[in-house]
Amino acid sequence: MSILTPHRGTQAVYAINPVAKIGAAFVLSLTLILSIDWVSAAVALVLEGILFLWAGLTPRVFFLRTLPVWIAAPAAGLTTILYGRPSGETYFQFWLVHVTDGSIELGIATLLRVLAIGLPAVVLFVTVDPTDLADGLAQVLHLPNRFVLGGLAGLRLVGLFLDDWRSLKLARRARGVGDSGRIRRFASLGFALLVLSIRRGSKLATAMEARGFGSPIKRTYARASTFGWRETLLIVIAAAVALTAVAVSVSTGHWNFIGSTG
Amino acid sequence: MQTTTATLKVASAAATGKYRWRVVDIIVASVIGVASGLIFWAWGQAWNPLSAPLEALAPGLGALLGGGWLFAGVLGGLIIRKPGAAVYTEVLAAVVSMLIGTQWGILTLLSGVVQGIGAEVVFALFLYANFKLYVAMLAGAGAGLALAINDLIVSYPGSDTPFVVIYTVSSIVSGIVLAGLLSWLAVKGLARTGALSRFAAGRQASVRV
Amino acid sequence: MVGGADVSARGWGWRHAGRAAWAVSELDLEIAAGERVLLLGASGAGKSTLISALAGVLGGADEGEQAGSLLVGGGRPEDARGRVGLLLQDPDSQVMLARVGDDVAFGCENLGVPRDEIWRRVASALDAVGLHLPLSHPTSELSGGQKQRLALAGVLAMQPQLLLLDEPTANLDPQGVVEVRDSVARVLEHSEATFVVIEHRVEIWRHLVDRVIVLAPGGGVLADGSPEAVLASRGAELAASGVWVPEYPPARPARASRASRLGRGLSATSGEAAAPDCGRQGGLISAQLPRVAGKLAEQRWPIERERAGVGAGAAAAAADTRVDGVLLSARELAVARMKGHPVATDLALDIEAGTALAITGANGAGKSTLALTLAGLLAPARGTLQASEAFASGAASEPIRWKSRELLTRVGTVFQDPEHQFLAQTVRDELAVGPRALRLPRAQIDERVDELLERLRLTRLAAANPFTLSGGEKRRLSVATVLATRPSVLVLDEPTFGQDSRTWAELVALLAELLDTGTALVAVTHDAAFVDALADREFRMPDRPTPSVPAPAPADSQPHPTLTPTAHPLPDLQITKSAPKSRGKGGFRDPLPGARAGEGT
Incomplete structure (x- = not known):
């Protein structure tokens, strides 16, 4: 059970309905995957970095739990640098490997995007108690x-x-x-x-x-699962981060819808 | 899932419709999902070092390992034989590996949904009545295709055409072998152990043996 | 508590889907409201099927075929959800939620009980079973006995009119057995519910029930009446079919050669201590055997009969590779299942050829971890574990450095759960796994396999899948797989756990014979009768300084209950005190006089 035992952290974060945590992670992630550009990812990452200070995790717990993301991000970035859609000046070419200005930019964008999507998800899920999650899924x-x-x-x-x-x-x-x-x-x-x-x-x-599970009787719940201002606030914050990232990216001309432009 | 919930609401407890999930269906599907989720997670840890040499051979060839994240849905579909089984087990497996912590964050859940649907569609096309080897392999292929589409949009959006082709073909091959063939063999083996005695999948096989 | 529900079976039967034979057939049975019943019967008599049916959990028409009628409180059991409560055997499969309070509340939620009422019921149910823990206590940290009491609380919170217990203590250690039994006793004092319990150890429940029903294997009822009457008329028969009846304990091997073996194997054996032991054993056997001899003789192992001529047989053939003296010695040993978390430290002990060492101690003291370390499966966390040169015979001196294949002929391990060791699709292939890994010639493999099949009464099952065997068959197979490679040391983890008396007797007889041929035995066990019958020495694990389970309820605090799960021939027998000869922190008893040891240290 140890892996799935939630990290309690601060009560303020722990007590938020897990449904809201998943919702927030979804809002953020689904917005960020719409574009592959380094600006939107970087903006989101910076804002997330600031918000993490309130996540109630010690630096040790934070880095231990997010370690897979830190390993995966450069790996994904490197794949894109080597095999990404080529454009601009070519630096290196061998069989299918084609390192160009364009692929390097895509690679950096990929690296930042993996971090921007992966880190908040881990931070939010570390404090999710499965029982509370189930209560939320069923009742909310x-x-x-x-x-x-x-x-x-x-x-x-x-x-x-x-x-x-x-x-x-x-x-x-x-x-x-x-x-x-x-x-x-x-x-x-x-x-x-x-x-x-x-x-x-x-x-x-x-x-x-x-014990009566699956019987036709209408079930009651011993624990109430509620969705209040804290939950709404969390989702609003996630949406704000996502919108800021998009706005900055679009206004600086970096927005690249699902990598449609090389 | 839509059809499933609809069926559940219509069916009263007394009804024993072919498509209604019994408690044992739900719990065993859950258990398969959870156990698969642990394997998904371990697979994710092993994936980076394993895929590197494959990628060095040809870009996108790393997707040959993708089947390690596809078998839960096919396995669930083959054992439970009810609408929604493939999606439910695949999603649950994804959620479990996500809760433990993967590099893909919440997108793990998205992958689970998409891959589960990929397998589910095939079982539905055969009206949840045919669970032979070729159906299992087709379901694996469906899940593999779904994985490729999802990954190419979500993880490798800037990829060049050779990468896209190799990645898609590798995913489908992986789905057929790792998710389709292996799951089918596993169900056969499970039936022999008597673990599936409460399921049609277990009873048919055990009669044959 | 609400009143009881009556039970009525008229020509009732059930056949599982896909099976040819009926699990229960032609059953006529009336149980009045509020009666307390112990349900007995040989394994395969359909006890569990009946109790599942009463609980309404047998499944629908696609899972089996029903004959006749079975009514609970006048209605079908499936419609009586909540009025019937069922406690099952496996503690781990009955915990549904992560926190104690939530788990007890689960049944009430399903029955649509209002929230305030749920928590009132949770509190009183936990109180009734004597589980005084915070509601947020994690269920994963409970002991087996506590988990069963938790499950009982969950059942009680539903306020059932019929309380069904399906071997609720079979997977528990002696302390857990007492906990659960006492909890049930307390509950019954204040309840009018009808009570039905299945159990193959009669003495646990006989004083709590007022009626014993014995199901016949072919169908129907074999005997029915007061506990005294049924046990008097059918006791011997039940004992022969594997039920633990206190008046008819299983036969124990006569171990006359113990003194000579001790003389050979052990350096410091005091005759004065050994003598009373032999005396008592001999006395018991002669006093008890005649009564059961008639029944047991026909089922006794071939070994028993062959014993005089120890020339044939696997164990005898193995003797040519035997090594004498100390095989393994541990010094300042610390053992850990996970790196950096030692569960016991500073252990010192020797494993000697031809002797049996029992490892005993409280739950969580690290018994199994020690055994697995001695077996060369876990690396010592600290200290040394050395194999003698003769024992290592060419391999490294630390068992953990042996190759998997090198272990086979040196140390054999029988795991607590036989299912963990099964690798093959058939019983026959399962037995061949080890010999094949040793790359023995085919003819020799077949010979060994056939011999083991025969001796462990598995020939009939040679083509069956190991997972489909019954509990006793699985245990016999797991022992046989290990014997197939003829190891010099045999490590067993709770070998008699949950076994019926017949399997118990077979196992003890086989192990006794292996001992006589020079095999060293190491057994982790809670089973006092097993220790008594076989062990030359007992190694008691030092108690852990910080127990993982917080302040237990009063019932937990007895270190060793007077009630033991295995039928002891003399229930009131008190501990024979011996001066423990301590080595390291773990208490050593050397040799074992009374073997009901443990108390007072």
Whole structure:
């Protein structure tokens, strides 16, 4: 469960309805993917950087949790520099590799965009409690509650799956097949995990059904999930960041709708 | 998903319509989604070093690994056999890997939705009545195509034509093999273990064995 | 609490979809409102099917076929949601939500109980089961016994008129068993609900029920009446079918050679301590055996009969590669499942050929972690674990550096959950995995596999998928897979957990024979009877300085309950105190006089 245990941070951020956090991340991300240009990404990134100061994360937690994004961004940027649509002066060419002015600009834009999209999502999700998320999805967004709660119950099994995974690995070593090829071992472990998890799932389904889950009675909720001014504010902030980024990009002539212009 | 919710509202508890999700369907689909989400996440961690040599061979060839994020939907569809199963499992898997933390942030969720629909469309075309190997492979191909479209817009918007072609073909091939073929084999193996005894997918296979 | 619901079965039967045989058939049964019933029967008699049906969770028409009628409170069980509460066996599969309060509230939410009323019920249900924890306490940090009590609270909050328990303590350690039993007892004191429990350990519930019903394997009821009457008339029969009946404990192997083995293997064995042990054991066996002998003799393992002529058999054939003396020695050993988080430190112990070492201790003390480290599967966090030169026989001196294949002939590990070790599609292939990894010639592999199939009564199942076996069969198979490569050291993690008395007896007899041929045994166990029957020494894990579970309810605080899950022939037997011979921080008992050890340290 450790990976999915929310980081509480400050109460102000933790207490915001997770639905609003997802909404904010969506508003921001969906706006930013509309264009690939370094200006909109950079503007968004700077504004986000300022807002992160209120996210309630220590620098250590922030960098630990966002590390994958910091690794992925340069990787994605480099791919685009090497293979991006060529334009302007050519610096280097080998087979399909074609480094040009244009591809370098696209590459930098890609790098910034990955950061601008990835970082706020991680920061917002680090403080999401799955139970609160499910409450929000069912009560605020009115998604079908059987599916929301089923997903939530499945999520609770993550800790058990990780334990299973460790035991399965040890057991393979004990059975004399622990040194076989990596791919074969991964496939065999994945399958075994699937068998164990489906069995667990079937048992869990019986237990949940025995507690009235899925009955035709209209369900009540022990915890209220509300959408108030804090939630609205968060979405407004996200929209403001997105609009500012677009406005600056368009006004400086950098806006590039889904990379339509090289 | 639309049709699913509509069906749920119409059907009372007494109804045992073919398309109605039982509790065990929902929970096992959830469990598959969650377990797949863990594998998605691990796959994402391994993806960068693995894709680098492929990319060095030809740009876009890294998409050959994309199937590692496509199998959840096909697997869910093959086991549950209900409308929405592919989308539900694929989305849930994406959400789980997103909550753990991926480099793609909220866009992971978007990928999940798009890829799930890619597989779902194929199962729907066969009216949720045919789950043979070729259907599984087609569903994998559908998910692969969806992945390519989504990635080329979201992640590699500035790409040149050779990259687009290689990326799309690689995604589809990967979808067919990693998501289609492997999922079908997994369901066959699962049926033999008796884990699917409460599902039509498990009972048919076990009769054959 | 609300009143009870009655149960009525008329010619009732159920056949699971895709099966040829009926799980239950021709059942006629009336249970009056408020009755307390213990439901017994051999494995496969359909107990669980019946209880699932009563709870209305068997599934619809596509999942099986029903015959006759089954009514709860006059109505169909499916329509009685909320009036029937069901507690299942596996603690981990019954926790639905992440926080204690939310989990208890779950059932009430589904029944549409208003919010204020839900929280009132949650509080009183938690109180009823004696789980005094904050509502926001994470459910993932509960012990097995606490999880079961939590699930019970969730069931009680629904205010059921029929309370069903399906082997609720089978996956629990002795402490958990007592916790759950006491909670149920407390609940029943204040309840008028009808109560039905399935359990293969009779003594846990016999004093809480007023009626015992035994289901016949073919269908119908075999016996029905007061606990005393049924156990008196059918006790021996039930014991033979695997039910733990206190008056008929499973046979234990006569271990006359223990003294001589000790003399060979152990340096410091005091005869005065060993003697009373043998005496007691001998006495027990002679006192108890005759009564069950008739029933058990026909089912006893071939080993038992072959024992006189130890010339044939896997274990005997393995003896040619045996090494004597100390095989493994640990010094200042710290063990950890995850890097940087040692669960036990400063351990010192030796594993000697031909002797059995029991590792005991509280939950979370690191027993399994130690066992897996000794088995060469986990790297020591600190300190050393050295294999003797003869034992390593050419491989590195630290087991963790052995190749996976090198482990096979040296250390065999039987995991707590057999399913974790299964790799193949059939039982036969499963047994061949190890020998194949050793690259033995085909003929030899077949020979070993056939022999093991025969000895562990698995021949009939050779073509079956390992995952489809019953609990006892899975356990036998997991042991057999390990024996196929004939390791010098056998490490077992809770080998008798949840096993019926028949499998228990078979397992103990087999292990005793392996010991006699020089195999070293290391067993993590909570099972006092197992320790008593086999262990030469007991290594008690030092208690952890900071327990992960916060202040437990009063029922938790007994370190060792007087009630043990395994049928002990003498329930009132008190601990035989022995001066523990301490090495390191872990307590060593060397040898084991009473073996009901643990108390007082």
